[in-house]
Amino acid sequence: MKNDILAGKRLTTDDPTNNIQILLNYAYAKDGRVFLRYGNGEEDIDLCEYVAETAAENYCNHTPDEIMDGACMECDCPFAILYVVAIQAAELRARLKEYEDKTERAVRDFK
Numbered sequence: 618m619k620n621d622i623l624a625g626k627r628l629t630t631d632d633p634t635n636n637i638q639i640l641l642n643y644a645y646a647k648d649g650r651v652f653l654r655y656g657n658g659e660e661d662i663d664l665c666e667y668v669a670e671t672a673a674e675n676y677c678n679h680t681p682d683e684i685m686d687g688a689c690m691e692c693d694c695p696f697a698i699l700y701v702v703a704i705q706a707a708e709l710r711a712r713l714k715e716y717e718d719k720t721e722r723a724v725r726d727f728k
């Protein structure tokens with residue numbers, strides 16, 4: 618990823634239009650949940666539903682609500698890492714988006 622692609626441009630968007638924007642906005646928070654953009658290949662999917670469906674094939678067998686409560690952290694399956702990293706990405710994205718929105722408003726109001 619070249620730095621000049623990102624220079625001076627906001628990183629967060631709710632409507633990504635290219636691969637870099639999709640990558641940087643892949644996990645996002647909405648209504649207290651984390652969603653993975655195009656997570657099932659076609660549409661955005663709830664992180665806990667994705668983990669429940671995917672992990673059930675070879676690892677643990679938790680409901681999405683159990684996963685939301687940290688079940689995969691306790692069973693220590695490989696999806697514990699995805700769960701933690703996706704939450705981290707969504708939280709950091711949400712805070713960056715807030716900052717970028719405020720900055721954009723301030724610049725717009727200043728003009």
Ligand SMILES: [Zn+2]
Nearest residue numbers: 677689692694
């Ligand atoms: Zn698990």
